[in-house]
Amino acid sequence: MLSISCYNLAKGTVSSKKEHQENTPRHGVDSVIILFHLSPGEIAHFFYQDDYNDLFRATQRTDDSGYLRMALYIPHNLVITFTNLMTVYPALVIPGDSLIVRKLYQNDQTSYEFQSTKHIYANFLNELEKKYGFFYGSLQLSPDMNIEYYLKEIKNRNAQRLQLLREYGRIDTTGSSLASYLRKEIRSVYIMDFCAPYYTKNFNYREKVPPEYTNELGTLLNELNCDTCVTSPKYRLAIRNYLLYLTRDSLSGNNEFTTMFRNAYSSFTGKSRDVALFITMKSYLEKDNSEAISHLPYFDTKCVNTGYRRYIDSLVKRESRALDSTEGSNSMLSDLTGITIPFKSIISEQKGKIVLLDFWASWCGPCRAETPAMKALIEKYQKEDLTVIFISIDDNKDKWATAVDQLGIKTAGKHYLLDSKQPLCRLVGIPPIPRYILIDQSGRITAFNAPRPSESELSLKIEKLLHNNSIKITAK
Template identity: 25%
Template sequence: MRKTKSKVHIFFLFLLLTAFWSCNSGEKGEKREAAVEPGQIVLFFEDSVTNQFFRQRKAVFKYMDDNMLPVEISFNSEESSKDLIINTKRGSLDLVYRDNSQFEFTYYLQNGDSILIQEKDKKPWFESVKKESSSYTYNLELLRNTELYGKSHSKAQDFDFLWNETKAFPFELDMNEDLKRNKDEAIQGFQKELSWIDSLANTGSISEEVKAFYTSKNRMAQKKLEAYPTDSMVFDSQLAVNSFLNEIEPQLDTTVFLDEFSELIIANQTQLQSRDLIDSLLAGSELNHREKSLLFHYLQKEIPFLSFKVVDEVLVRYSDKLANPAQLVLLNSSNKALQGIEPDIELMGLQKSSITFEEILSQKRGKYLYVDLWAAWCIPCIKAFPASVALNEEYKSRGVEVIFLSVDDNYKFWEEVAIKYDIAIPNQSFVAMIKDESEYLKALDVALIPRYLIFDPKGKLIHPNAPRPDTEEIRDFLDSLIDP
């Protein structure tokens, strides 16, 4: 009897081990043999352990699709365990990897590639399944950092980290000398990298195409670095514009690098500087790819702060200047989404009176409403209260009313703050309730406050980011509505 039980246990153990081995090896084997359709690049994880590593690191892949729109894939859900299939008509593209360890590597991929993603020494490692290739072909930047610098980051990345930290958290100590030293080391590092890339090509470790891409990226990164002065923390956008328009090599025209460089330039310009730049570009001949990229990011920055009517006019004006219709759709997507959602916000007023935002819009028909979105923890919101109150007094006889709408979580605290700062106005001061269930608040993204909305006399939102109450712009805008 004991022998029978022992045989049964061994048999079942054998079945379990066989099933475990089959499932795991089958997963890898099946994916390795999976055919890649023409016009595709396929990436898949070696196993579930590798996938879990990427998820723990909050990894993100980014590339530019064929419409020249950035696509980001994050590995933070069960969906991320699926194969990543990139459909493209281009012969090649760059895929940028970033994670919460501040690792950043660019992988140069060919159309038709089937790539196995592995984890090696706590870093991402790419390996071609379909063709023989050296480790440098797909992991050049990772190996560059290891072989040239003996660490996970390049000298240029070290400078970026220091610049961003100094910019975000100014130190009491003077960091100019550290920035200058890091910048000098980064410039020297770029030269070492060019020689290293040449040597890889000469020994056949990388193709001439791979060499051309990384060489162009290196040279352009040097030009970009010049726009970061070490004697001040002000990015030189004009110098960057000159490099961007005149120095970019063709290999970078459809890359993440070009898109992010363009976005960086616009982000560091004033509204007037960007407008003058775009006007100067449009005054010339037909826009090239780089100029279209600047236009796209300019519109992406400006459109959220325009009324719906002006947005329509702007998109008509620039529609044939963009790279393709897909960019036009993206630029208008957030506005279209807001216009298509009912304002489903449950509110509570003074003395705990319940009402919905839709009911307020109905009760206030015939008036323009200037909605001041605020919270008690938002100091700029509170500082703007006197201007909002003054705006209410100035325009109430002309058919404009200010509504104070708080997104605080605590009713009693909201009421105390509203009374303290003289905005506890009956039928004009409310706090949002059950915010997590409001699709309208989600679409508005009320984490970004102070925020000001304008509704027309029919209760329709016409401006999702109106000018602040203490500006002449808001008065000019209201005057144009009241006395067109």
């Protein structure tokens, strides 16, 4: 199954029309045409991310000849990432572009390559990912890794990426500015990797990181204060990682949010400051952090970007009405027997219990990877009033049912299938997945974006709800 993740869209619209010609369809300067040459009847799952870091999804199927045409509205450069199982294939498109996507078969292996009608860099990120890593960064930092080796490795990877970019530049006769754009993308990944020692779990940076490493990281802040970079998701991730570095001594502490909010305001300038403030508010509101809610007035006065302010305001309102709204509660789901049930009935049946909603799909690798931890969580609280409701957004009912059996979760909780076009998906922000929502005994959302089962924070939230409920019962 093919999944497509699209990043860097301010607002996207998707349309499809079967196309059997490779000539470029006429389209505007603020759109891109994507022509797929895949297997007959292959499903393309399409995700794109806007400037507020929200993902949206559309699904299309190729015709009997393996062709599919999609049109997207894009106001600026866009990185599209195709994923087949656990392999990623990124491509770069620009407004007014046409991208041809071909499926290749070599030595019983499937891969993809890209060609643009406007520039030579369409397949650059794809080649970069294969050779030196881009989408997932350079390498994973482990708690016992030698910091000198890690620093040397990320510097080598950065140099190799830039060298590949120079090789592309030698054959670029158009005078394109894309090389400069890609150079900033590569630099953002380097900064992200550089910050990793300060927030990687169980990595003791106080003992392992030498002063000169920290000194060099301090010089990178000027690069992040870049007003022209804010449309890049990689750049926004670099800001987030740098904020984690600045807040390193307060992470997991009582003043974690207030310290990060202060760092976001005092360390960044211009549009970068707005990005830093927005990222901080959004991430902690999604964790249901009470301090973030109390800081809403400060955010409104310190953030210049009106779009960010409106988004945060709508996020607070969305979390409170996601499950209670008429649209959300009337969304229809089907169980394993094919019976359709409104969402409000599914939730009302669990009144008085803690409910954990698990949004997933059979084709989602990270979702499946969380299964052992979820089963352990269910086993841990089997004697408590906790119900796990698995909600799949699969397009194929048979594949969903097969995955439920294969993963051994049929009796672990309740199972429902949700059409991604139902209002509930939009209201809770699905995809991306996996996604978890925690609901208390009164039916109130207590974690709109709960930690994953593999994270200890989820058990702590459940324990807190169980403890609070026992106090209420004792008081009665």
